[in-house]
Amino acid sequence: xxxxxxxxxxxxxxxxTTTAVNIAASLAAAEKKVLLIDSDPQGNSTSGMGIDRKxxxxxxxxxxxxxxxxxxxxxxxxxxxxxxxxxxxxxVGVEIELIQTIARERVLKKAIALFRDTYDYIFxxxxxxxxxxxxxxxxxxxxxxxxxxxxxxxxxxxxALMNTVKLIKQDLNPELVVEGVLLTMYDxxxxxxxxxxxxxxxxxxxKVYKTVINRxxxxxxAPSHGKPVILYDIRSKGAQSYxxxxxxxxxxxxxxxx
Numbered sequence: 329x330x331x332x333x334x335x336x337x338x339x340x341x342x343x344x345t346t347t348a349v350n351i352a353a354s355l356a357a358a359e360k361k362v363l364l365i366d367s368d369p370q371g372n373s374t375s376g377m378g379i380d381r382k383x384x385x386x387x388x389x390x391x392x393x394x395x396x397x398x399x400x401x402x403x404x405x406x407x408x409x410x411x412x413x414x415x416x417x418x419x420v421g422v423e424i425e426l427i428q429t430i431a432r433e434r435v436l437k438k439a440i441a442l443f444r445d446t447y448d449y450i451f452x453x454x455x456x457x458x459x460x461x462x463x464x465x466x467x468x469x470x471x472x473x474x475x476x477x478x479x480x481x482x483x484x485x486x487x488a489l490m491n492t493v494k495l496i497k498q499d500l501n502p503e504l505v506v507e508g509v510l511l512t513m514y515d516x517x518x519x520x521x522x523x524x525x526x527x528x529x530x531x532x533x534x535k536v537y538k539t540v541i542n543r544x545x546x547x548x549x550a551p552s553h554g555k556p557v558i559l560y561d562i563r564s565k566g567a568q569s570y571x572x573x574x575x576x577x578x579x580x581x582x583x584x585x586x
Contacts, residue, residue, distance in 0.1 A: 330363075330447035332440060333507050334469040339485050340456035342477045343512035346547055347573075348453035349376040350566075351473075353556030354574035356410035360448040363402070365391070366415035367436075367465055368455040374414040377405050378554030387416040391439050392464075393425065398443050406559055411447075423460045432460060433500050437468035449577075458492050466493065467500045471507025475541075476528055478514045478521040483528070506532070508580070510573065512541040539573040541566070 335348045345368065352364040366373040367388055371381055386401035391413055402411040426432040440450060451473075452465040466472060472493060476482050497504050509532045515521050529536050541547075547566035550557040557567045 330361075330444045330450050331471070332444070332450045332452070332469045334452045334454055334462075334465040334472045335475065336454040336462055336465065336472050336489065337474055337476065337486075338456055338458045338462070338489055339477075339481070342482075343475045343510075343541060344456070345372040345376060345453055346551075347473070347475045347510060347512065347541070347570075348373050348451055349551070350547075350556050350558070350570040351573055351577065352410055352449070352451050353405075353407060353558055354570045355449055355577065356405075356407040357558060357571070358574060358578065359409055360578075361446065362407075362410045363413065363443075363447045363450045364410065365413040365440075365450065365452045367419070367452050367461050368415060369417065369419040369461075370455070371415040371417075371419075372551070373453040374412065375554060376551040377403075377412050377556070379403055379405075379412060379414050381414065381416060384414045384416045387414050387418065389416060389418040389422055392419075392422045392435055394439070398439075406555065419461075426460050426464075433463050433467050436464035437501075440468050458488065463492070463496065463500075466496045466504060469501070469504060471505045473507045473510060475510045475512045476524075477512050478518075478524045478528075478540075480520060480524075482524050506535050508577075509536045510539070510541065511536065514540045514542045516542070537573060537576050539569055539576055541569050541573075544569075 337344055352362050356362045386396045390396040390401050401413055454462045454465045511525050544566035546561050546564035550560035
């Protein structure tokens with residue numbers, strides 16, 4: 329059965345989509361069968377994988393509403409091991425439609441159950457909010473991966489996310505765990521970055537990945553070319569960092585299997 333990981337942080341600009349695209353691609357490069365579900369109406373994971381939103385014929389909206397079968401929704405990518413469920417502009421209206429739905433928090437979990445066994449990993453790129461899209465992702469997930477930028481406002485709002493995780497565990501998904509916390513946008517020249525990293529490690533302990541994502545120009549450039557960084561420039565520090573993170577994720581899975 330595939331492992332479902334929601335990538336969430338209600339604060340925008342923390343490297344959430346960058347992480348979603350590049351961890352998915354890095355695990356696919358390791359020949360793990362991966363699905364990336366773009367659950368953010370902005371659709372940045374979709375464009376970051378080189379999918380033109382104008383060419384989308386099925387999307388995450390259809391996954392939530394059941395209006396199209398999964399086979400018509402998923403899109404192929406540069407990697408034979410990686411599929412994407414793209415996000416279209418219609419995803420904006422899903423939360424309004426879900427209000428009238430019975431068990432509305434479990435809609436995505438029910439949809440994923442139909443194809444979960446097809447993949448080793450399913451990543452859900454959540455929107456920068458704690459609305460029904462994110463609640464559905466956390467209810468469907470085995471774990472949540474939290475990107476945290478090593479900047480002044482990094483911890484602001486993190487308590488709100490952890491409170492949401494706590495509530496989801498109590499009421500909707502008792503098996504949900506913090507899969508890991510990823511320090512992003514690290515700048516070794518900035519003393520504040522070290523202070524924030526220390527605070528995050530103090531709070532989350534061994535849940536913080538050893539891999540740290542440094543500020544890197546290549547990581548910023550790759551999305552404009554519609555490619556994960558390992559395809560754009562595999563020799564870059566950004567590409568090597570996400571390959572290291574993929575090794576950690578695989579290592580965690582091996583430990584959990586013992």
